[in-house]
Amino acid sequence: MGKRIISQRRGKGSHTFKAKLRGINSAYLLKTPDLMLGEVTNFIKENGRNAIMAEITFADGRKQDVIAAEGMYIGQKIEQGNGASTSIGNVSEVGALPEGCPIFNIERTVNDGGKMVRSSGSYALLMAKDNKNATIKMPSGNMIKLPLDVRATIGNVSCGGRQDKPMVKAGNKFYAMKAKKKMWPRVRGVKMNAVDHPFGGASHHPGKSKSTSRNAPPGRKVGAIASTRTGRRKKG
Numbered sequence: 001m002g003k004r005i006i007s008q009r010r011g012k013g014s015h016t017f018k019a020k021l022r023g024i025n026s027a028y029l030l031k032t033p034d035l036m037l038g039e040v041t042n043f044i045k046e047n048g049r050n051a052i053m054a055e056i057t058f059a060d061g062r063k064q065d066v067i068a069a070e071g072m073y074i075g076q077k078i079e080q081g082n083g084a085s086t087s088i089g090n091v092s093e094v095g096a097l098p099e100g101c102p103i104f105n106i107e108r109t110v111n112d113g114g115k116m117v118r119s120s121g122s123y124a125l126l127m128a129k130d131n132k133n134a135t136i137k138m139p140s141g142n143m144i145k146l147p148l149d150v151r152a153t154i155g156n157v158s159c160g161g162r163q164d165k166p167m168v169k170a171g172n173k174f175y176a177m178k179a180k181k182k183m184w185p186r187v188r189g190v191k192m193n194a195v196d197h198p199f200g201g202a203s204h205h206p207g208k209s210k211s212t213s214r215n216a217p218p219g220r221k222v223g224a225i226a227s228t229r230t231g232r233r234k235k236g
Contacts, residue, residue, distance in 0.1 A: 028113025
């Protein structure tokens with residue numbers, strides 16, 4: 001008797017596939033109605049996060065852990081809130097920033113702490129502003145509009161050269177994926193036995209169509225789910 005396929009087993013949420021605590025820091029921006037002055041006092045590396053964290057100590061004694069910008073250093077003065085200067089690592093409303101400014105850790109709604117553009121080396125560009133919204137070019141190239149009073153960090157996320165270093169051996173790749181609770185290595189369905197996967201068995205090609213209904217049960221929902229089209233494209 002075959003076993004349940006990976007997508008079924010991962011959905012169960014057992015200890016085998018359940019993500020553990022990835023770190024101690026939330027990396028969200030504090031609600032700061034007024035201008036706050038702080039200083040970078042430490043850098044932290046967290047498991048499951050590909051960017052370095054920066055610990056900021058404010059003048060009132062509060063501490064905050066944020067995603068570090070490229071070029072930050074210990075002892076750097078940081079400004080957050082209305083009236084913050086346009087320099088790397090500072091946090092300001094997008095409406096107060098000049099067009100063409102690179103930003104990251106952008107809020108989707110006011111005071112949500114920052115939800116977008118947080119992976120290492122990434123940044124978005126503030127393209128234009130009008131009376132109500134700011135147009136932002138995301139790392140994917142998509143253009144989105146956000147309210148002028150959402151906040152963002154100036155600069156780009158640290159560790160931009162992280163992917164330049166090769167993995168060299170499979171063990172390094174294994175532990176890198178394990179930190180994020182990712183499935184690796186992952187066996188292709190066509191290399192399995194027929195009892196283990198709908199694509200498994202006999203010759204090395206799927207015995208059934210790769211196009212699967214969106215309403216298919218979990219054990220059958222593999223391959224191209226709800227395909228818009230199938231087959232080769234016609235030339236011309």
